[in-house]
Amino acid sequence: MSSAIExxxxxxxEALKLLKAGQEVRLFGPIYTLRDAGxxxxxxxxxxxxxxxxxxxxxxxxxxxxxxxxxxxxLGAVGPTTASRMDFATPALLAAxxxxxxxxxxxxxxxxxxxxxxxSVYFAAVGGAAAYLAxxxxxxxxxxxxxxxxxxxxxxxLNGLPAFVAIDTNGGVLVV
Amino acid sequence: MTDTTTSRTGTPVLTAATIAxxxxxxxxxxxxxxxxxxxxxxxxxxxCETHPRAQAVLDQLLANARIAAADEVPLCxxxxxxxxxxxxxxxxxxxxxxxxEVDAAxxxxxxxxxxxxxxxxxALLDRSNTNNNTPAFTQLTFREKxxxxxxxxxxxxxxxxxxxxxxxxxxxxxxxxxxxxxxxxREKAPNACPPLLVGVGVGGNFDKVSSLAKHALLREVGSANxxxxxxxxxxxxxxxxxxxxxxxxxxxGHSTALAVHLQTAPCHIAALPVAVNLGCSALRSLSxxxxxxxxx
Numbered sequence: 001m002s003s004a005i006e007x008x009x010x011x012x013x014e015a016l017k018l019l020k021a022g023q024e025v026r027l028f029g030p031i032y033t034l035r036d037a038g039x040x041x042x043x044x045x046x047x048x049x050x051x052x053x054x055x056x057x058x059x060x061x062x063x064x065x066x067x068x069x070x071x072x073x074x075l076g077a078v079g080p081t082t083a084s085r086m087d088f089a090t091p092a093l094l095a096a097x098x099x100x101x102x103x104x105x106x107x108x109x110x111x112x113x114x115x116x117x118x119x120s121v122y123f124a125a126v127g128g129a130a131a132y133l134a135x136x137x138x139x140x141x142x143x144x145x146x147x148x149x150x151x152x153x154x155x156x157x158l159n160g161l162p163a164f165v166a167i168d169t170n171g172g173v174l175v176v
Numbered sequence: 177m178t179d180t181t182t183s184r185t186g187t188p189v190l191t192a193a194t195i196a197x198x199x200x201x202x203x204x205x206x207x208x209x210x211x212x213x214x215x216x217x218x219x220x221x222x223x224c225e226t227h228p229r230a231q232a233v234l235d236q237l238l239a240n241a242r243i244a245a246a247d248e249v250p251l252c253x254x255x256x257x258x259x260x261x262x263x264x265x266x267x268x269x270x271x272x273x274x275x276x277e278v279d280a281a282x283x284x285x286x287x288x289x290x291x292x293x294x295x296x297x298x299a300l301l302d303r304s305n306t307n308n309n310t311p312a313f314t315q316l317t318f319r320e321k322x323x324x325x326x327x328x329x330x331x332x333x334x335x336x337x338x339x340x341x342x343x344x345x346x347x348x349x350x351x352x353x354x355x356x357x358x359x360x361x362r363e364k365a366p367n368a369c370p371p372l373l374v375g376v377g378v379g380g381n382f383d384k385v386s387s388l389a390k391h392a393l394l395r396e397v398g399s400a401n402x403x404x405x406x407x408x409x410x411x412x413x414x415x416x417x418x419x420x421x422x423x424x425x426x427x428x429g430h431s432t433a434l435a436v437h438l439q440t441a442p443c444h445i446a447a448l449p450v451a452v453n454l455g456c457s458a459l460r461s462l463s464x465x466x467x468x469x470x471x472x
Binding site (some may be wrong): 022024037064065066067068069070071073075076077078079081082084104105106124126127128129130131132133134135147148149150151162164166174175176 | 229232233236237239240241243244247248249250251252253254255290291292293294303304305307333334337366367369421422423424425426427428429456457458
């Protein structure tokens, strides 16, 4: 765990370019939770207005639907959901300015190609470790779509959340 | 621990209130405390694992179990849908409304324990959140053995999505069954939060077979299958699954699964139904024996 690379969010493209699939990272700074229903809304907004909503340009997305606050922490448990469910929207969101995504599991070839074309990275965190991962979240703020409940858009502040580079900017994929 | 009444004929009667109380009590326990057999399985996997990234992942999962129990927070942000099964023995009586108070109990438990609300009103027509994690999925089964058992499981979406039912032609035989299990694991395990518990049902019909696979997840990890033939198949499948290299978190390694549990049943001459229900590393369930009537 000591060899992990510390990465500040929002990540600059130059910093992302240095990452290689398989490396362990610690993520610091802001990240936005967005999952199934939120992806559809973001895609709809992008189609209507030609840009991402709520200042998501240049930011990273965390595919997660957290539990409410608990144990004096902003979220009781928060961990990655299956990333491939967002594949339908990801190439468009990366082209529109999302620079990194965080989830679990493998992704489509289209997403690998989109990471390569746009210089974006997909990080995988450990599914089922959400009580542990929540200890690396220092703030959580509701940004939009409260009606979606756990699926609402939230801005989290991370303090060293552990993850692995699963797709790098050269289209390299974490090989198991 | 049950609050049963006795019918006029002397048969113990389970009540809707008893079942609801049990469910309300069980939900937060299950959400926060990893099943002891699963925890032991993870520890054993960590002791054997040689892949460095897999070791790191297993360390995270073990830390997770400690934090969830100590801080009374959920093991996983996906606190699941609630699945409740009541197995009723031949000496018990159940009223027709046995599950009528379960949804209210689930709503209280999810709000009270700050769990995630993940249920939608309708899969197709209204995907708005019910905001109390109801309805629960309930089922009643009957058995010869006296007494009753209440099974409560909180099942996550990721591992259920990675599950499948395949109607094989009988000619596919054992080889086809094994292939179906390995295909499901190879294609979907990384999404299902390994190390997995792989529940396999073979037999019954299209609807019964998935129930067999789900029941297989209730069996204790590390326990031998009472049938020697099935036990041998389980061991062989586990070795094959752990040779895939998928590993914990789908990030590489040897501990892709902790156990394979196989349950079989009779079937039609034309059929060989197979169901694979993947259980995640935070498999959450509790089986409560209701010794109905024994206290009276």
